[in-house]
């Protein structure tokens with residue numbers, strides 16, 4: 001027998017006997033096992049069985065699949081952010097690499113949003129969406145998890161309360177004023193929409209747990225400490241600013257374009273499936289979500305989501 005094989009067998013014997021296992025049993029298992037296939041490894045059949053339209057309109061699967069693609073990208077983003085929150089106070093190089101990856105994912109999302117904006121027939125969309133009420137992208141839990149991991153919770157408080165709550169330390173109290181609640185509250189009577197009630201029932205505890213875990217450990221908190229300690233590199237600063245722009249301006253603007261394309265003027269604006277006043281709620285200049293306010297000048301913050309975006313687009 002080849003020396004290399006004998007050496008591997010000896011190493012395997014040692015590995016298995018260390019945990020009280022018999023190498024021979026594992027070798028028999030190898031003899032029995034089938035070769036791995038691409039479709040089994042990727043779980044392709046399961047993946048391709050997950051598109052279940054509610055109507056027979058040709059374009060509904062496009063809507064479903066693009067949401068699924070987006071959720072997978074969101075999962076990739078969380079795959080980078082979660083270990084950083086878990087570990088706490090990582091180095092500037094580690095954070096910069098994670099941000100570079102997240103920016104790549106959001107870049108792909110921003111550049112592919114045309115699949116939604118231009119890629120579906122408007123008449124069909126307006127019909128099949130009626131079968132989806134009260135479901136809404138508003139209920140994307142991963143989108144909120146990305147926000148909770150990225151921002152200091154105070155910066156996610158609704159703009160009107162943000163400054164007043166600066167010194168609030170209770171995570172529960174801050175979550176009770178989080179910006180997205182306003183988006184899904186009926187203006188005239190202050191009632192929560194059904195979309196929001198479902199969302200809170202499903203994700204409430206998860207969000208509380210995540211918000212507590214990220215308290216003082218969010219990407220924003222870690223970056224601010226680096227800035228104060230003088231360890232925030234120019235490279236990291238650039239990646240953080242790009243990320244802030246992607247998540248809080250560029251993606252929301254693409255998304256808003258899709259709402260305008262499908263819901264605006266026909267003859268009156270269509271009600272959103274989640275029931276929000278979307279024209280007032282969705283534009284980034286009204287929400288003014290900024291993950292890293294300490295990296296932007298006052299002027300850039302006051303221009304958030306307005307002309308500054310054009311300048312940013314020219315620079316990148």
Ligand code: HEM
Nearest residue numbers: 067070116136137138140143258259272273274275276278
């Ligand atoms: C034709 C395409 C789309 C239209 C017309 C649309 C429309 C809307 C509207 C009107 C809202 C406000 C909430 C409501 O009342 O329903 C909303 C929220 C949201 N949608 Fe979409 N959407 C589209 C595609 C997508 C896609 C592909 C995603 C990806 C997951 C998505 C994720 C979200 C998220 C995360 C929110 C909450 C935004 C926030 O709170 O700032 N949407 N969408």
